[in-house]
Amino acid sequence: MKLLVSCLCVILSLAAHAHAYWYANIHHNGISPTIPNGDNWTVFRNVRDYGAKGDGVTDDTVAIQRAIDTGDASGSRASGKSFGMTGQPAVVYFPAGTYAVKSTVTNRVGTILLGDPTDRPTIKATADFSGTYLLVGHDPREPGGECCVPDGARCQGHTGVATPGQCTQLLYNDLEIEGGGVGIHLSVTQVHLKGISFKNVLTGVEIASAVHVTAQKMNFTGGSVGIDTTSGGCELLNLIDSSASNTSVLVKAPVASTAPTVQNSLVLENVIVDTTVASTVQAGQTTAFTGSTEPGTAWIHGHVYTNETSETQPLSAPAGKVVPVVRPATLVDKTGAYHTIVQPTYSEYNLSQVVNVKDVPEHPVKGDGLTDDAANIQAILDVSVDKIVYFPYGIYLLGDTVVVPPGSRLVGEAFTQLSATGSRFKDARHLRPMLQIGKPGDIGVAQLQDFVFTVNDALPGAVLVEVNMAGVQPGDVSFFFCNFRMAGARGSQLWKNCSDAKTCLAARLAAHLTTTSSSYWEHTWAWSADLDLDGASGSVLASPGGGFLIEATRGTWLLGLGVEHHVLYQVNINSAQNVFVGLMEAETSHWQGNGTALYPPSPWAADSTPLLNSDPDFKWCAPSSAQCRMGLYQIVRNSSDIFLYSQGWWTFIMGPARTFCSADCQDNGAWYEGNKRLFVFGLDTINVKNLVLEGTGPTSLAATVTHADNRGAVHDVFNTAIVAAYLKQV
Structure with missing residues (x-):
């Protein structure tokens, strides 16, 4: 949760x-x-x-x-x-x-x-x-762990950012840390670190506990250790597109375990060090790797699945394995690193270039959670191209699709809510976007930040965000700290009326990235409520259909992605191209699993709620196999140039009784089929029997990567599986 x-x-x-x-x-x-x-x-x-x-x-x-x-x-x-x-x-x-x-x-x-x-x-x-x-x-x-800055009681000098509890962040981005004993101390389930520089910090990142961490575009200068995982609590680290100089050891790891578990898996890709770095990777007191991993190569320590290995036994590579990685030009900058951008503050704009949507008399907008503001917001957006459109905090009901035209920059406040409402989103046979980012073929700028996209009722025909637009440059179409929430909070009729999974069809999709789109996302949580945030009594049993459906071909970047509790799948990459996911966290619906009377694809397989062509139908499962008929975490089919890092899938709880899992209580994690150049660096699961299914169609699927072959350490009393790399469809 x-x-x-x-x-x-x-x-x-x-x-x-x-x-x-x-x-x-x-x-x-x-x-x-x-x-x-x-x-x-x-x-x-x-x-x-x-x-x-x-x-x-x-x-x-x-x-x-x-x-x-x-x-x-x-x-x-x-x-x-x-x-x-x-x-x-x-x-x-x-x-x-x-x-x-x-x-x-x-x-x-x-x-x-x-x-x-x-x-x-x-x-x-x-x-x-x-x-x-x-x-x-x-x-x-x-509830939850503390996240603090800085900590003056650790090591030699201060700590910049500390997570002394068990934090569940998705992303720390674009920080500068100078001096002190520890830059960032982590005790987390997962986190994506992006664009962080450390100067004269004794230890840049100290990982006390984590299932997986992606560290992207990190720069270490003048310290002793870049990243320290010697506690043994880091099960997988992806270090990519990073550099170090005047640093004694870039990654300090524990001695490889002789126990029959996978632990301390490590991937270094496009990591450049100079001659002042004595050890790129040090295991105990032994140097395991020196020098750089140039663009086009990855150094991997851990279990690697390739077409050269058996389908049932991974290649154990305690000494490290170098593999080729071919990144397409669409996804990278001139240095070969994945494109990243810094969240804009629009500080170059003056007040006359900003429109407050609530201060346009000819198009009155309320944001009161009662008034349908769609038509007036649309009118304001249409005449505010190349300006900043500011949405003061409120709940803006949208009774029809709002189209965001090229040249738009939308800024929310403390997570302003845009909420679908009304009959136009009720028909599951005719899907309708609440927020449509451009029309197919549009090229331009559309940037959004600090919003929550939600629903005011059970709306089985709603797609909360549909992206059709591409930009001239990566990041022209972008989303920063834009999250999705279905049910579980005040301001929606679903707050106290979402206790039946058969009828609480909150939305069809959180986001659809269509074929013509190219978009960049940082810190995105697509959450279907498994609990109530505001104190209503009773269980929340929301049943949105799918999380992210990605069919984009022109370049997609998702950094710090969390998708939870959708019925059919969390992320579906279907006939897509050029997709980078820096970190993904996911959970299935808590009402699924043992004890349920509703087996996916239900409630989305009836005449009134038909499946889409890209949806799984679960025909590889027995009709009443509760642990098989649970929403897949990830589907990648018929796609090319897909790059996935630190994919973490957690099954903590299952069934209407919300029973905590003490063993594998979900059968399957991902379905990979018919792909070219699919690179997966880091597959991590909690209580999932089979990490990967492969085959030529639903009835022929078979498990090729299992928990039994990739046992990780216990994390917060839960059982983990760790795979350093899955490269069977490259």
Whole structure:
């Protein structure tokens, strides 16, 4: 179970501009529609308005905490849970300055901490600082592990970012860490690290516990160790498109285990070191690998499946194996690295270039969770090309498709909700997108950030986001911190009316990336509710059909992707080309499995809810085989140039009774068929019997990669399987 709401987000820019940042000065009229008197809720909080000085001398701890904790007349955000997890949106804004704090600052659920990107602020511990952490990015009233920055009690010097609990993040992106003992300390299930530089840090990344980690575009300079996995708790690490200099050891790993389990698997691809790096990989006190892995090659330690090996026994490569990797030009930059971009802040725009959708008199938009805003939002988008369109926090009901035209830049606030509603999305035989990014053949810019896409009712004909557009450059069509949520929260009729999996057909698809599209995504969670976030009684048994359907051919990049609890599959890559997935996390529907009376593809196989041509029909399973008839985590069929890293699939709970798994309680993870140049670096599962099915059609599928052959260590009492690389369809 992963939540979309307990996150700490700090948005910074490397560039400085003379004019004031538009977001600080725009009309802030966001509301919280799901709580009493929510029209008066304060979303935007400038810490200066709460007494902070930012002069580097005054203790601003109390003022900053006040800005975070202020609720309304009914009470503080720090006490009780009357607002629910989704009813207390907040952006705490830091103008330029240095904010001195003498004790720990604690963030709250649903809160973004935002600095002025035109003149970045600093939060500084005073000389007499008291506490272990400067900033805690987890609301202690909510379940889950803490995520903190920095930690002054570890190693020699400070830790930049620490996850001392068992965190479940998807992505840390575009950070600069200088000095200290440890840059990032990880105790996680999974995480994607992207675009992080470490300068003069003793140990860049210390991994205490993780099933898998992707580290992409990392740069280590002037430290002792780049990444330390010697605790033995890191089951798989993908290090790609990275570099090191003046660093003694790039990856410090434990001695290879002689136990009959797969542990400490490692993939290095396009990793460049100079002659100052004595050991690229050091196992114990022994150098296991030196030099670089140039573009076009990968060095792999762990179990590797290729066409040269038996179908039932993996190749154990404790000394490492070098394999060729051919990346298509579409996916990479001139250095051979996968394209990445930094989330835009639009700090180059001035206030006159920004449109607040709630401040256009001729097209009134409410965002109140009651009014259908589709027509007026469409009218505003059509006349706001090449401007920033700002959506203050609210719930914007969309009773019809809204088309996002080329030249659009949409900015939400504290995860603004766009919610499908009404009869136009009810017919499962005629699918309709809520948000349509361009029309087939469109070329241009369409960038969205900080939204939640959701549904107001059971809408079996709804596709929440359909992407048709491609850009001139990678990232022209992009989504940053845009998440999906079906049921499980206030603001939807499904909040208290989603207890029957047969009827709670929340949506048909979360996202459809069509053949003509090219898009770039960072931190995306497509979550179908397995629990209630806001305190309604009863179980949540939502049954959306599929998660991400990817049929794009022109270049797709997904970094930090989580897809959970969809009936048929979580991700389906169908007849696609040129797809990069840096990390994927997934879970099946908790109502599936032993004890269920509803076997997939039901409830999506009736005349009124037909399957799509790309959907699995589960004909390889016996009619009432509960553990076989569970939503697949991943399908890749008839596709080419597909590059998948750190694919993690977790079956923690199964069946209507929500029984915790103590053994393999799902039969199958992925179905791979008819592909060319399919590179999978890192397949990790929890409680899944067969990692990969192969065959020439549903009735001929057979398991070729199994848990029994790839046993990993126990992680949080659950059984894991680890495969370093699957290369049987290259």
